[in-house]
Amino acid sequence: LLQESGPGLVKPSQTLSLTCTVSGDSIKSGSYYWTWIRVPAGKRPEWCGRIYRSGVTDYNPSLKSRITLSLDSSKNQFSLTLTSVTAEDTALYYCARMAAYTFDLWGPGTVVTVSS
Amino acid sequence: DIQMTQSPSSLAASVGDRVTITCQANHDISNYVNWYQQQPGKAPRVLIFDASNLETGVPSRFSGSGSGTHFSFTINSLQPEDFATYYCQQYDSLPYTFGQGTKLEIK
Numbered sequence: 394l395l396q397e398s399g400p401g402l403v404k405p406s407q408t409l410s411l412t413c414t415v416s417g418d419s420i421k422s423g424s425y426y427w428t429w430i431r432v433p434a435g436k437r438p439e440w441c442g443r444i445y446r447s448g449v450t451d452y453n454p455s456l457k458s459r460i461t462l463s464l465d466s467s468k469n470q471f472s473l474t475l476t477s478v479t480a481e482d483t484a485l486y487y488c489a490r491m492a493a494y495t496f497d498l499w500g501p502g503t504v505v506t507v508s509s
Numbered sequence: 510d511i512q513m514t515q516s517p518s519s520l521a522a523s524v525g526d527r528v529t530i531t532c533q534a535n536h537d538i539s540n541y542v543n544w545y546q547q548q549p550g551k552a553p554r555v556l557i558f559d560a561s562n563l564e565t566g567v568p569s570r571f572s573g574s575g576s577g578t579h580f581s582f583t584i585n586s587l588q589p590e591d592f593a594t595y596y597c598q599q600y601d602s603l604p605y606t607f608g609q610g611t612k613l614e615i616k
Contacts, residue, residue, distance in 0.1 A: 436609075437596070437607045437608065437609045437610055438553070438596060438598075438607040439607075440604050440605040440606065440607075451603055453603075453604040454510075454604065455604070487552060487553075489552075493558075494541070494543070494558070494600040495543055495555050495558045495564075495600075496543070496545070496553070496555060496598075497555055497564075499552035499553060499554075500552065501551075501552055502552055
């Protein structure tokens with residue numbers, strides 16, 4: 394199971410931080426990429442980035458200068474940090490597991506609104 | 510980025526109907542396409558991987574085909590629980606990208 398957590402409201406220009414808690418599986422085992430995907434209202438899903446158990450990351454170039462993914466194996470969590478947010482970062486954010494190029498396990502999602 | 514153009518954006522059909530959704534990529538992506546279903550208030554669920562392979566546990570009325578730049582997804586004999594939004598997604602290259610979605614509604 395995956396579960397997202399974090400503030401639902403972030404002010405413009407501030408930093409968005411979300412955490413995904415993984416249960417029933419270790420983020421250090423298996424050949425999985427741990428990913429973040431967001432869906433702005435009325436738009437298509439956008440892949441934000443992924444992190445492997447080794448800590449190697451890949452990011453969407455559209456976010457590359459603002460996004461950081463990290464792992465906390467002691468808590469079996471991975472996190473998303475997005476700096477300098479604007480209204481365009483308002484979205485439903487999902488954490489998901491990628492296995493063999495398929496997003497096979499998803500969290501329920503968390504809504505993040507960027508507004509003053 | 511690889512652009513995935515999905516059509517139609519919405520579709521009205523009846524229980525028992527057969528429906529097809531298409532997705533076109535702007536580059537050859539072999540068979541590196543997945544199809545997802547998203548029901549209201551729920552996270553997406555993968556139905557088809559590698560363009561034509563049925564995910565474990567998914568009913569056989571769902572199918573996918575295609576390669577290169579043209580892909581299709583078909584539901585035979587629509588059931589009430591199939592009314593949802595469907596997305597294609599490519600994994601040929603980063604960043605992974607999705608189609609704009611098809612909302613399947615009851616006629």
